[in-house]
Amino acid sequence: MAVGYFIRKGDRTTCGGVVLDGHPSFRMHGIPVAREGDPVTCGKDGQRYVIAGGIQHFMAKGRVAGTLDSFSTCPCNARLIHSLPSATYKSAPSPGAASTPFPAVPAGHARQSLSRPPERASLAENVSAGNPAGVLSPKGCVFAKCVKLPNSVIDYNTTSGSFPVDDVSDYGNLVLLGGRELDDSGNVRLQKISGNPPAGFGSLAVRGLAPSGAVESCGGLCDAASAGGAVAGGGRVVVGAGGRAVGSGILTGGVVGGALLGVVAMLWPSGLGDSALYTEEQLRAMKQGRTRVRIRVEQQSDGSLKGYGYNTQLRSDWEMIPVVQFTPIGSQMVADFGGGVELIWTPAATPSDTLGIPALDAAPQAPQITIYPPAEQSDRLIVNPIYPPEYRDFILVFPAGSGIAPLYIVMNARHDPGVVTGTGEDVFGIWLAGASEGLGAPIPKNVANELRGRSFNSFDAFRRAFWKAVSNDPVLTAQFIPQNTTRMTVGKAPRVRRKDSVGGRRSFELHHLDNVSKGGGVYDVDNLRINTPRNHIDLHRGGK
Numbered sequence: 001m002a003v004g005y006f007i008r009k010g011d012r013t014t015c016g017g018v019v020l021d022g023h024p025s026f027r028m029h030g031i032p033v034a035r036e037g038d039p040v041t042c043g044k045d046g047q048r049y050v051i052a053g054g055i056q057h058f059m060a061k062g063r064v065a066g067t068l069d070s071f072s073t074c075p076c077n078a079r080l081i082h083s084l085p086s087a088t089y090k091s092a093p094s095p096g097a098a099s100t101p102f103p104a105v106p107a108g109h110a111r112q113s114l115s116r117p118p119e120r121a122s123l124a125e126n127v128s129a130g131n132p133a134g135v136l137s138p139k140g141c142v143f144a145k146c147v148k149l150p151n152s153v154i155d156y157n158t159t160s161g162s163f164p165v166d167d168v169s170d171y172g173n174l175v176l177l178g179g180r181e182l183d184d185s186g187n188v189r190l191q192k193i194s195g196n197p198p199a200g201f202g203s204l205a206v207r208g209l210a211p212s213g214a215v216e217s218c219g220g221l222c223d224a225a226s227a228g229g230a231v232a233g234g235g236r237v238v239v240g241a242g243g244r245a246v247g248s249g250i251l252t253g254g255v256v257g258g259a260l261l262g263v264v265a266m267l268w269p270s271g272l273g274d275s276a277l278y279t280e281e282q283l284r285a286m287k288q289g290r291t292r293v294r295i296r297v298e299q300q301s302d303g304s305l306k307g308y309g310y311n312t313q314l315r316s317d318w319e320m321i322p323v324v325q326f327t328p329i330g331s332q333m334v335a336d337f338g339g340g341v342e343l344i345w346t347p348a349a350t351p352s353d354t355l356g357i358p359a360l361d362a363a364p365q366a367p368q369i370t371i372y373p374p375a376e377q378s379d380r381l382i383v384n385p386i387y388p389p390e391y392r393d394f395i396l397v398f399p400a401g402s403g404i405a406p407l408y409i410v411m412n413a414r415h416d417p418g419v420v421t422g423t424g425e426d427v428f429g430i431w432l433a434g435a436s437e438g439l440g441a442p443i444p445k446n447v448a449n450e451l452r453g454r455s456f457n458s459f460d461a462f463r464r465a466f467w468k469a470v471s472n473d474p475v476l477t478a479q480f481i482p483q484n485t486t487r488m489t490v491g492k493a494p495r496v497r498r499k500d501s502v503g504g505r506r507s508f509e510l511h512h513l514d515n516v517s518k519g520g521g522v523y524d525v526d527n528l529r530i531n532t533p534r535n536h537i538d539l540h541r542g543g544k
């Protein structure tokens with residue numbers, strides 16, 4: 001049984017940083033107690049970060065920070081140093097779990113009665129009567145977690161420096177849907193690609209995925225290399241200094257059929273009866289909920305499906321997603337996902353209806369979906385990943401009495417045709433010298449002039465035309481080695497220096513400054529910058 005200590009505002013970190021804040025009304029010896037998500041500085045670079053990880057069985061508008069369970073998200077991954085040796089708590093490793101800087105709490109510790117054990121008395125005296133110590137409130141629950149963890153435990157214990165790599169089936173029952181055509185109402189009728197929805201589920205359609213709809217930033221819009229090999233579920237990614245991980249690549253599904261207007265993934269969580277999972281009643285009263293898995297499924301330019309996901313344990317800023325309820329509108333049940341996108345559910349005519357959602361003709365093969373930790377090596381395995389803040393995902397709650405359990409849903413629309421706009425910028429000196437820093441290098445005016453007004457059916461086609469336009473400019477091509485000039489003449493991006501590459505990503509990439517899902521122009525050259533793969537990854541990690 002390990003003994004831990006509580007962290008308060010002003011406590012130091014092992015890299016010389018300082019915990020900057022805590023709960024204003026939750027104090028020990030007059031000093032606010034820190035929680036997961038509270039700010040902390042790095043003693044090396046002086047920047048602000050947040051505390052990751054918290055004690056599962058102690059809540060104070062968030063998980064309370066402790067020496068056994070919490071660390072700084074600064075590049076040093078610094079541990080927290082306590083200043084109050086008299087306030088302790090106890091924790092022990094979960095059976096069969098490996099160790100990390102924030103061990104998971106075993107089942108016997110995560111859910112307690114109102115009577116507190118002696119070792120928690122010092123903390124319990126500081127907790128208001130409205131939130132007794134040891135009670136697992138909804139804020140300590142999740143919607144979905146890995147079934148390999150014990151009852152009431154939501155986090156892996158990996159202090160050995162490794163983190164599990166799971167299969168999506170470890171989190172629940174996954175169903176993939178897609179649609180290629182609009183019906184008379186302008187809705188995309190969803191049909192089954194893989195998986196089995198519950199009997200009597202009814203049918204689904206999406207409104208707002210028509211060709212004029214908003215799409216997401218960069219994802220399929222940015223250069224992507226092909227991915228090799230797959231990590232089998234149940235493996236592990238070894239996390240080392242700087243959050244690096246070790247493993248293999250991912251697999252995409254086989255190519256069948258044509259382009260999809262949209263792809264939808266639905267996940268019903270496993271582990272029903274687990275006390276760490278939200279109840280349906282709790283979800284009906286919530287606007288946001290925590291999930292330990294977030295998934296991305298997208299169609300590639302060759303028609304195949306690519307899928308992957310992230311475990312959110314190491315990123316508290318990734319774990320909360322909207323909870324959406326169905327609302328009756330006329331004869332339909334409609335869930336509003338924002339941005340003009342709505343999901344329309346038509347219940348089955350009878351509960352015994354076993355036909356369910358029809359299969360999609362010539363459907364692409366479902367990809368193997370591996371769930372990774374948010375580490376640099378995971379990014380290399382996935383190849384050109386999109387991070388959870390860009391996902392259009394929700395916890396979806398069906399009407400009371402429907403017989404359909406709440407589910408996790410994520411959707412991705414294809415990128416649409418468009419016309420090139422924008423003026424570009426005057427560039428001086430070595431054009432792509434700035435591609436490895438900041439927001440990247442702008443589009444030159446001469447290139448913008450050549451492309452402006454042209455129509456493209458896809459961003460892939462635009463990208464090829466862009467590099468061909470660069471190859472037509474003698475001032476710009478004089479800055480490249482012959483091999484890169486040859487690549488650009490056939491529509492391929494030039495190669496970057498070895499130090500600017502990441503895994504299989506070895507060429508310059510296009511980045512959208514403003515998220516397309518938030519109104520940024522897909523084909524607006526003034527919304528584009530050229531980036532090295534390494535800088536591009538850093539931009540997406542920072543939400544830029």
